[in-house]
Amino acid sequence: MKKIVTYLMLISLLVNFLTPLYVNALTSGDVYNYIKNTKTVLSEIKEKINNKKTIPNYQNDVSFKFSVDYIEKNLNQYENSLIEQENVLDNKISL
Numbered sequence: 001m002k003k004i005v006t007y008l009m010l011i012s013l014l015v016n017f018l019t020p021l022y023v024n025a026l027t028s029g030d031v032y033n034y035i036k037n038t039k040t041v042l043s044e045i046k047e048k049i050n051n052k053k054t055i056p057n058y059q060n061d062v063s064f065k066f067s068v069d070y071i072e073k074n075l076n077q078y079e080n081s082l083i084e085q086e087n088v089l090d091n092k093i094s095l
Contacts, residue, residue: 002057006067010074035086042079046072 049072057064 002061003063003067006064006071010067010071031089032086035082035089038082039079042075042082045075049075 049068052058052068058068059065
């Protein structure tokens with residue numbers, strides 16, 4: 001059951017965060033707000049993941065540990081992508 005809930009949580013996170021940043025209708029301010037808000041949400045989720053790592057279940061249940069680590073890995077990749085997008089946006093605006 002925990003595995004299913006964790007996978008559903010992962011799917012939900014990915015669906016919510018995989019909104020493309022390259023939308024012509026958005027102004028640069030909207031994109032900056034999106035990046036800022038998303039980074040805030042990511043930090044809150046990372047805090048929750050770190051809290052999950054402190055419970056005994058994390059060490060004892062292999063599938064739970066795998067799920068938590070997998071979600072954390074994907075969040076880190078997405079955060080890196082956000083930083084890259086922010087840098088691209090900064091370069092486009094400075095031109």
